[in-house]
Amino acid sequence: MLDPEIAGAGGAEPADFYGELVAAGLLIPAGVDGAFGRSHRFESVLDAVNSAISRASIDDQAEYCVFPPVIDRRIIERVHYMDSFPNLCGAVCSFFGNDAEARALSRRIHAGEPWADALGMTQVVLNPAACYPLYPTLTGTMPWGGRTVTMLNWVFRHEPSREPTRMQSFRVREFVRIGVQDEVLAWRDTWLARGLELLRSLGLEAVPDVASDPFFGRGGKMMAVNQKEQKLKYEVLVPVNSAAAPTAVCSFNYHQQHFGETFAILNPDGEPAHTACLGFGLERVAMALFKAHGCDADRWPGEIRRRLWP
Amino acid sequence: MLDPEIAGAGGAEPADFYGELVAAGLLIPAGVDGAFGRSHRFESVLDAVNSAISRASIDDQAEYCVFPPVIDRRIIERVHYMDSFPNLCGAVCSFFGNDAEARALSRRIHAGEPWADALGMTQVVLNPAACYPLYPTLTGTMPWGGRTVTMLNWVFRHEPSREPTRMQSFRVREFVRIGVQDEVLAWRDTWLARGLELLRSLGLEAVPDVASDPFFGRGGKMMAVNQKEQKLKYEVLVPVNSAAAPTAVCSFNYHQQHFGETFAILNPDGEPAHTACLGFGLERVAMALFKAHGCDADRWPGEIRRRLWP
Numbered sequence: 001m002l003d004p005e006i007a008g009a010g011g012a013e014p015a016d017f018y019g020e021l022v023a024a025g026l027l028i029p030a031g032v033d034g035a036f037g038r039s040h041r042f043e044s045v046l047d048a049v050n051s052a053i054s055r056a057s058i059d060d061q062a063e064y065c066v067f068p069p070v071i072d073r074r075i076i077e078r079v080h081y082m083d084s085f086p087n088l089c090g091a092v093c094s095f096f097g098n099d100a101e102a103r104a105l106s107r108r109i110h111a112g113e114p115w116a117d118a119l120g121m122t123q124v125v126l127n128p129a130a131c132y133p134l135y136p137t138l139t140g141t142m143p144w145g146g147r148t149v150t151m152l153n154w155v156f157r158h159e160p161s162r163e164p165t166r167m168q169s170f171r172v173r174e175f176v177r178i179g180v181q182d183e184v185l186a187w188r189d190t191w192l193a194r195g196l197e198l199l200r201s202l203g204l205e206a207v208p209d210v211a212s213d214p215f216f217g218r219g220g221k222m223m224a225v226n227q228k229e230q231k232l233k234y235e236v237l238v239p240v241n242s243a244a245a246p247t248a249v250c251s252f253n254y255h256q257q258h259f260g261e262t263f264a265i266l267n268p269d270g271e272p273a274h275t276a277c278l279g280f281g282l283e284r285v286a287m288a289l290f291k292a293h294g295c296d297a298d299r300w301p302g303e304i305r306r307r308l309w310p
Numbered sequence: 311m312l313d314p315e316i317a318g319a320g321g322a323e324p325a326d327f328y329g330e331l332v333a334a335g336l337l338i339p340a341g342v343d344g345a346f347g348r349s350h351r352f353e354s355v356l357d358a359v360n361s362a363i364s365r366a367s368i369d370d371q372a373e374y375c376v377f378p379p380v381i382d383r384r385i386i387e388r389v390h391y392m393d394s395f396p397n398l399c400g401a402v403c404s405f406f407g408n409d410a411e412a413r414a415l416s417r418r419i420h421a422g423e424p425w426a427d428a429l430g431m432t433q434v435v436l437n438p439a440a441c442y443p444l445y446p447t448l449t450g451t452m453p454w455g456g457r458t459v460t461m462l463n464w465v466f467r468h469e470p471s472r473e474p475t476r477m478q479s480f481r482v483r484e485f486v487r488i489g490v491q492d493e494v495l496a497w498r499d500t501w502l503a504r505g506l507e508l509l510r511s512l513g514l515e516a517v518p519d520v521a522s523d524p525f526f527g528r529g530g531k532m533m534a535v536n537q538k539e540q541k542l543k544y545e546v547l548v549p550v551n552s553a554a555a556p557t558a559v560c561s562f563n564y565h566q567q568h569f570g571e572t573f574a575i576l577n578p579d580g581e582p583a584h585t586a587c588l589g590f591g592l593e594r595v596a597m598a599l600f601k602a603h604g605c606d607a608d609r610w611p612g613e614i615r616r617r618l619w620p
Contacts, residue, residue: 031384032381069479121425217412
């Protein structure tokens with residue numbers, strides 16, 4: 001799960017950098033904050049970052065798959081997402097009415113009236129965390145040595161903002177490790193080092209940090225404190241908007257047996273499996289590169305270009 | 311805009327083919343009809359199809375961009391999508407309440423009660439047609455010769471089904487031509503021939519057809535008749551579930567001046583621009599290939615493999 005929070009506070013006005021990215025023809029304003037289009041030149045950097053991550057992960061021999069941007073609503077109900085982040089959810093609603101109700105809906109829309117109450121909930125929600133759709137597919141007993149899976153999924157968070165790294169909709173290159181506790185924690189630590197190395201090799205000033213999720217409400221503050229005390233979440237931070245307030249571009253979460261218990265994912269010894277995941281926010285890494293090396297990728301240092309386009 | 315309708319009726323039980331694709335490890339059931347995961351072997355075929363389309367489109371010199379799966383709600387309000395296809399929409403709703411309301415929401419969810427009425431509408435909806443987010447970005451005057459844009463976007467239609475080609479969430483490789491009427495219609499006709507040639511070169515029995523959209527309700531039937539009479543929509547059909555009821559894998563729409571007028575997209579002479587679009591349903595083309603050549607792409611005829619992986 002990639003944490004959308006920016007560590008720290010202060011620094012330059014973040015909307016400035018959004019304006020720069022638009023002026024350079026990298027982002028395309030699309031009427032809503034955090035849901036802009038990406039140009040060809042932006043996508044070619046994002047694709048190169050994704051490929052560089054694939055090369056760095058070759059030892060994992062991870063199974064690759066893709067899930068669509070919408071997932072089974074029961075997943076977010078069962079993993080308690082709505083208890084912790086109700087304000088970030090994106091539930092998909094549609095129209096289930098008849099001809100006359102459709103005509104009434106049309107009149108309301110053309111009169112500029114709200115129309116949410118004419119809709120009903122569907123079975124799907126927008127996927128809020130790249131790894132979520134995977135767990136229910138793993139119910140059963142893992143092989144010895146566990147499994148490693150990688151995905152490239154679109155993720156949604158309802159937090160519209162002009163700040164360019166705080167998107168409503170973005171892509172996460174995700175890895176999930178399932179197994180016994182020692183395997184899972186060793187794998188996470190390997191990746192924490194590997195992620196730092198990869199980002200630094202691209203000329204980014206990457207630093208690790210113990211982190212927490214943006215849990216909702218007053219009760220959420222205590223959950224965040226517990227999460228930090230148990231060191232369940234790490235992030236890699238890189239300057240994007242400013243050096244003073246770097247942005248999380250990579251996030252590492254150890255879930256203990258939470259998903260193993262919820263979805264009956266068992267180790268060969270019959271115990272619920274441990275899981276950990278890590279996600280690279282691909283748009284954020286691309287933006288960090290544009291910030292560090294300039295908006296014209298053709299003029300980036302040869303060493304960086306060779307690492308991205310070998 | 312890609313029409314999700316299957317032409318004709320009858321033939322083999324379509325859910326059979328879904329079961330085959332799952333058994334072959336190509337699709338991954340994910341709890342909801344039409345929102346399954348795609349395996350590595352499925353994705354490698356889908357990527358190859360997308361690249362083959364890029365090669366076929368080289369003369370277009372189209373500008374490439376990507377829009378996220380969610381778009382500005384005002385777009386579907388302004389283009390009258392909700393008048394024609396309200397039942398297919400996916401409006402994104404979220405939680406805007408306080409601490410106490412969040413606790414009440416949590417209790418309802420854990421009690422298994424419905425919770426749609428605890429949500430409010432956001433500014434975004436799922437994108438129902440790959441080309442929609444482009445038009446508002448084109449407001450202004452086109453250059454002489456117009457423009458051609460291509461995109462790879464996730465599209466949503468609320469029509470859950472076990473039939474594998476009728477997905478809720480899928481990818482469309484889209485092309486849009488903006489210009490004067492003659493340019494736009496000539497471009498569409500070129501692509502109709504080019505699309506047929508491309509699909510036939512991959513060993514698919516592709517046939518063109520005049521088509522209509524699945525307009526909602528009684529009034530919708532008349533709109534569909536008009537659309538067919540004016541030949542505004544063509545499709546290319548290919549056997550997927552059965553030869554008797556082939557599936558639309560490519561759709562060509564001429565919009566006349568509809569988007570030009572709605573979004574003030576003008577030709578150099580000051581008149582609203584004409585637009586046309588075409589979209590390849592990438593999952594559908596991949597499924598058609600698995601149907602025609604078998605579920606193991608390593609064993610496909612050498613000629614087909616060389617065209618997909620040159």
